[in-house]
Amino acid sequence: MVKYNIISTGSDGNATILEDFVLVDCGVPYKALEPYVPKLKLVLLTHIHSDHFQKRTIKRLASERPTLRFGCCRWLVPPLIAAGVPERQIDVLAPRTLYGYGLCNVIPVMLAHNVPNCGYKVHFPSGKVIYATDTNNLDGIQAIGYDLYLIESNYRDEDIQAKIQEKKVAGQYAYELQVLRNHLSEAKCNDFLERNMKANSVYIPMHVHVDKENAHDCDSEN
Numbered sequence: 001m002v003k004y005n006i007i008s009t010g011s012d013g014n015a016t017i018l019e020d021f022v023l024v025d026c027g028v029p030y031k032a033l034e035p036y037v038p039k040l041k042l043v044l045l046t047h048i049h050s051d052h053f054q055k056r057t058i059k060r061l062a063s064e065r066p067t068l069r070f071g072c073c074r075w076l077v078p079p080l081i082a083a084g085v086p087e088r089q090i091d092v093l094a095p096r097t098l099y100g101y102g103l104c105n106v107i108p109v110m111l112a113h114n115v116p117n118c119g120y121k122v123h124f125p126s127g128k129v130i131y132a133t134d135t136n137n138l139d140g141i142q143a144i145g146y147d148l149y150l151i152e153s154n155y156r157d158e159d160i161q162a163k164i165q166e167k168k169v170a171g172q173y174a175y176e177l178q179v180l181r182n183h184l185s186e187a188k189c190n191d192f193l194e195r196n197m198k199a200n201s202v203y204i205p206m207h208v209h210v211d212k213e214n215a216h217d218c219d220s221e222n
């Protein structure tokens with residue numbers, strides 16, 4: 001079974017460590033990652049929103065670990081360089097292409113969000129993982145028989161529709177409309193899992209929606 005450590009998931013910050021040496025997303029303060037930094041070999045980044053892409057943390061990681069690799073799709077190369085990551089440490093990854101890193105293989109997969117975004121399939125000797133958050137759907141993606149599924153399950157359709165209607169009646173702004181457009185429902189997540197999981201697969205719900213009155217979805221602001 002693949003070892004995983006979810007440092008944080010959700011609109012307050014995202015960072016997950018796989019097998020002690022792969023960090024997926026870097027949207028937390030450096031202090032939250034500091035105990036794990038010496039073992040890191042690869043950082044996989046998904047998109048520009050600050051709860052996934054913390055510039056100061058990324059800059060310090062690159063400075064503290066000059067041999068650390070940063071894997072991302074083309075849209076994050078300019079922000080990485082602007083954050084202070086030397087170009088020599090950046091690996092530009094193309095969706096649906098397998099990249100070998102020795103201790104693991106990585107395949108980016110495109111996700112549907114309000115900015116360019118990807119998830120990752122990561123294959124270790126101990127098993128296969130798929131990581132996908134901040135997406136409206138998982139159309140066209142397969143991860144059949146994987147060992148670990150780190151997949152967003154953001155909201156229940158009936159709950160969020162009820163909240164939207166309640167706010168419309170009250171004449172209030174319904175930020176939940178942004179959630180519907182940019183995040184994965186529990187129903188869509190379950191459908192994906194039913195089509196892909198095997199009997200002994202493990203599923204961990206990621207980026208679960210937390211209702212915050214008078215707060216906007218962070219994705220509408222970043």
